[in-house]
Amino acid sequence: MKQLSILLSVIAVLFICSCGSNVQKPKKTDSRLKDSIHLAESIRVADSLKKVQSLGSWKVKFYVDDFGEPTKQKYLTCRVCFGTFSNSATTDSDLAVQFLIEKNAVNIQLYEYLGTNPVKKGIEDQYKVRVKSGDEIQDLTARNYSDRLSFNEINSKKIIDFFKKGQPLKFAIISNSRYSESSYKFTFEDVSGFANAYAEL
DSSP states (O other), rough: HHHHHHHHHHHHHHHHHHHTTTSSOOOOHHHHHHHHHHHHHHHHHHHHHHHHHHHHTTTEEEOOOSOOOOOEEEEEEEEEEEEEOOSSSSEEEEEEEEEOOOSEEEEEEETTTTTTSOOOOOOOEEEEEEEEEEEEEEEEEEEEESSSSOOOHHHHHHHHHHHHTOOOOEEEEEOOOEEEEEEEEEEEEOTTTTHHHHHHH
């Protein structure tokens, strides 16, 4: 009887040990895999941050369709820059300026009195535009067909080339109106990152 009891005890111990041996311990490869995933994610975040920093104040966006859904057409925009405007009713009043740049087209929206509505097409929709980069000056023209000054492809390329130089750009714009002349002056100070952003187009 005593021998049977000992035998049963030995069998029980062996059974417990065999069950315990089936418990899988975490493999070193699992921790290495987690480390690799973590490293890859860190690199992705760092690359993303580096890309954002390399674009400076520029952002790549998509135009939207009639339903408010993004199209495939990209454009560049940036932080609003500020200047002044004058006309028959005011002198050196506050002005906000927004650029919308496509692959072969430059558009400028002018917000008088820092308002929320850009200058729209009026009786005269043609503008004389002087752009200065360093010591170089370009005399251009633009038209306002809706709510922005639009440059043709040749003049757009000249402005884009100026942006690529990385120097501040000064703008002096005069509306070609027989009735009431308006002038706009502003400087685009920080053009860093434009070349990288333009390449995204």
